[in-house]
Amino acid sequence: MTIDALTGVLAIPAIAAALLAMLPGYRATARINILATALTLLCALSLFFRRPEPGAYLLLDDLNATFIVLTAFIGFTTSIFSASYIGHELATGRLTPPFVRFYHAMYQVLMFAMNLALIANNIGLMWVAIEMATLTTVLMVGIYRTHEALEAAWKYFILGSVGIALALFGTILVYMAARPVVGEGLDAMVWTILVKRAAAFDPALLDVAFVFLLLGYGTKVGLAPLHAWLPDAHAEGPTPISAVLSGLLLNVALYALLRFKMLLAVNPGALAPGPLMVTLGLISLVFAAFMLYRRRDIKRMFAYSSIEHMGIITFAFGMGGPLANFAGLLHMTMHSLTKSAIFFAVGHVTQVKGTQRIADIGGLTETNPVLGWGLVLGVVAIAGLPPLGIFMSEFLLVSSTFARAPWLALVLVFGILIGIAALFLRLNGIAFGQPRGPVGKTQASYVPMFAHLALVLSAGIYLPPALVAWFQNVAGLLG
Amino acid sequence: MSRIDFDVAHLLAGTLVLISFLELYQDRLYALLNVYAAHAFVLAASVAWQAYVQDAPHLYVTAVIALAFKAIVIPVTLHRIIAKLGIHREIEKVVGVGTAMLAGIGLVALSMVVMLRVTHGADPLAREDLAFALSVVLLGLLMMVTRRNAVSQVVGFMSLENGLVLAATGAKGMPLVVEISVAFSILIALIVIGIFLFRIRERFDTVDVQALERYRGERR
Numbered sequence: 001m002t003i004d005a006l007t008g009v010l011a012i013p014a015i016a017a018a019l020l021a022m023l024p025g026y027r028a029t030a031r032i033n034i035l036a037t038a039l040t041l042l043c044a045l046s047l048f049f050r051r052p053e054p055g056a057y058l059l060l061d062d063l064n065a066t067f068i069v070l071t072a073f074i075g076f077t078t079s080i081f082s083a084s085y086i087g088h089e090l091a092t093g094r095l096t097p098p099f100v101r102f103y104h105a106m107y108q109v110l111m112f113a114m115n116l117a118l119i120a121n122n123i124g125l126m127w128v129a130i131e132m133a134t135l136t137t138v139l140m141v142g143i144y145r146t147h148e149a150l151e152a153a154w155k156y157f158i159l160g161s162v163g164i165a166l167a168l169f170g171t172i173l174v175y176m177a178a179r180p181v182v183g184e185g186l187d188a189m190v191w192t193i194l195v196k197r198a199a200a201f202d203p204a205l206l207d208v209a210f211v212f213l214l215l216g217y218g219t220k221v222g223l224a225p226l227h228a229w230l231p232d233a234h235a236e237g238p239t240p241i242s243a244v245l246s247g248l249l250l251n252v253a254l255y256a257l258l259r260f261k262m263l264l265a266v267n268p269g270a271l272a273p274g275p276l277m278v279t280l281g282l283i284s285l286v287f288a289a290f291m292l293y294r295r296r297d298i299k300r301m302f303a304y305s306s307i308e309h310m311g312i313i314t315f316a317f318g319m320g321g322p323l324a325n326f327a328g329l330l331h332m333t334m335h336s337l338t339k340s341a342i343f344f345a346v347g348h349v350t351q352v353k354g355t356q357r358i359a360d361i362g363g364l365t366e367t368n369p370v371l372g373w374g375l376v377l378g379v380v381a382i383a384g385l386p387p388l389g390i391f392m393s394e395f396l397l398v399s400s401t402f403a404r405a406p407w408l409a410l411v412l413v414f415g416i417l418i419g420i421a422a423l424f425l426r427l428n429g430i431a432f433g434q435p436r437g438p439v440g441k442t443q444a445s446y447v448p449m450f451a452h453l454a455l456v457l458s459a460g461i462y463l464p465p466a467l468v469a470w471f472q473n474v475a476g477l478l479g
Numbered sequence: 480m481s482r483i484d485f486d487v488a489h490l491l492a493g494t495l496v497l498i499s500f501l502e503l504y505q506d507r508l509y510a511l512l513n514v515y516a517a518h519a520f521v522l523a524a525s526v527a528w529q530a531y532v533q534d535a536p537h538l539y540v541t542a543v544i545a546l547a548f549k550a551i552v553i554p555v556t557l558h559r560i561i562a563k564l565g566i567h568r569e570i571e572k573v574v575g576v577g578t579a580m581l582a583g584i585g586l587v588a589l590s591m592v593v594m595l596r597v598t599h600g601a602d603p604l605a606r607e608d609l610a611f612a613l614s615v616v617l618l619g620l621l622m623m624v625t626r627r628n629a630v631s632q633v634v635g636f637m638s639l640e641n642g643l644v645l646a647a648t649g650a651k652g653m654p655l656v657v658e659i660s661v662a663f664s665i666l667i668a669l670i671v672i673g674i675f676l677f678r679i680r681e682r683f684d685t686v687d688v689q690a691l692e693r694y695r696g697e698r699r
Contacts, residue, residue: 162620
């Protein structure tokens with residue numbers, strides 16, 4: 001087998017995981033972790049230049065290339081943040097060396113599983129990869145072994161398992177629909193073949209399949225009312241994992257949904273998946289926006305903000321059409337960058353303050369100016385104020401929706417505004433005013449956080465034409 | 480396909496649905512585990528029969544996994560865990576037996592209506608198998624929501640998963656079935672290890688999930 005970049009993005013994390021599971025010591029393993037994610041990122045970038053042909057198991061097209069590069073990039077920056085975060089956890093004794101070794105190995109397994117889910121051309125393989133990603137994150141959420149962490153991990157485990165079980169039932173139904181047309185065997189699960197022949201599938205069977213897939217993968221996306229696992233998992237796990245969960249894993253599950261949406265779009269008799277996604281997206285947005293008000297835990301608050309933004313993105317892809325899809329893609333990219341930057345800041349804030357309670361965190365801009373202003377910038381970005389990137393994608397989405405369905409746009413704007421108000425209400429207490437709570441020290445690494453924020457800022461001011469053309473191309477693929 | 484092939488497949492899948500109903504009203508943990516072992520045993524027989532009928536030898540692997548792992552290893556391990564952790568043996572239910580059974584009947588009717596309507600193109604064997612499989616999946620879900628005890632929720636999840644394996648083996652010629660059943664076995668093994676490792680008994684003093692909820696992050 002020739003070694004190409006596609007095997008690279010799978011092989012590097014797999015080898016690194018095996019290596020990290022064996023090596024003791026914290027400093028060396030943290031560096032290997034960073035090195036492995038950096039190599040994966042290089043491999044992912046090289047996919048833009050040389051593109052392998054799709055096979056029966058792996059596939060690369062413009063859509064998943066976007067996702068893979070985003071995943072590899074945030075995986076890389078998070079590994080840098082994780083090195084300093086884990087160093088502090090070791091120093092304070094919240095984690096012991098065996099757990100750190102386990103953590104690093106699991107980090108690479110998670111990267112492997114997400115990359116596999118993204119480049120899988122076989123819907124069965126994609127399912128297995130998403131299951132694997134779920135399991136690794138469950139193990140990492142419970143890593144602190146406290147009451148709360150165990151409860152969060154258990155809840156995530158049970159709800160996530162039910163979600164992926166439903167998704168598997170949907171996958172089986174898609175196979176059943178494909179079998180009379182494509183024939184028995186492997187071909188009837190290969191996505192590229194399915195999408196070519198989907199016009200002849202039995203529409204009724206596809207409809208039922210999509211409902212199961214939407215509920216199943218929708219649980220993993222964290223769409224309300226299937227979101228119950230998400231705030232707990234984000235709040236109780238190590239913060240680098242919160243960043244990866246919000247920034248990447250939710251996207252991967254959404255990507256799986258988009259693949260099946262494209263399948264249904266080919267079939268003239270099947271139901272339009274758009275309205276279902278629009279409804280779930282709006283429910284998530286409005287629900288999460290209201291839930292933001294009464295949060296007392298800082299990580300939990302940003303977890304609800306992730307539900308809100310996944311709602312917006314699902315809404316955008318549900319609306320469809322070149323403009324809304326473009327806005328959805330841009331929003332997804334910007335949200336991933338911004339939310340992981342916020343979690344980088346929050347991770348250090350909770351280490352400095354020794355608590356996640358919002359009531360015990362105050363006046364950060366005075367006590368820890370760099371961290372405090374970083375967090376302020378992140379929240380300004382996530383709230384969608386100009387001139388940052390999220391403002392642009394939200395503006396595009398709102399204006400295109402007003403032209404097509406004004407009533408939906410009203411709900412959308414309402415949800416976004418409620419969310420902004422809640423975020424600023426809380427930010428005010430956290431970042432400004434009288435310093436509250438203990439003042440500790442931390443070996444913070446600010447580079448990943450400010451790198452992300454700089455990207456978000458520059459995207460808001462000027463989007464390079466090449467990037468615009470690329471996103472337009474992908475938006476066209478999504479239909 | 481001969482008549483007898485169809486009849487036996489039908490009989491086994493139907494038995495699986497019936498055993499799911501049996502699980503619904505068990506109120507002792509050990510009895511529940513025994514019923515689950517029977518559930519897994521019937522699944523193994525059903526998968527083996529499908530392997531024979533479809534002439535698909537790889538499905539025998541799935542059948543063996545179902546028999547050895549789900550019908551023997553998991554129930555025995557859970558027995559031991561229950562004994563070791565000293566979990567109280569009675570299961571607290573959210574709703575009464577009558578209500579749960581009625582809801583179960585409703586779900587089976589629902590899955591028949593949905594599946595038989597949308598699959599009229601498919602061959603009759605796969606069609607009815609799928610309707611039964613969906614019934615088993617929905618009954619498993621019902622069991623998970625009507626129980627408060629973590630172990631019996633896990634049993635609910637495992638019987639849900641049996642329904643999925645039934646659907647996957649019923650879909651003729653489906654690739655990756657063995658791989659998927661292996662992946663699911665890993666998942667289940669981890670859940671069972673999770674009960675033990677997370678020491679739900681020790682940490683929370685009970686496996687009653689309601690007690691876990693006291694620790695939800697908002698009230699600290």
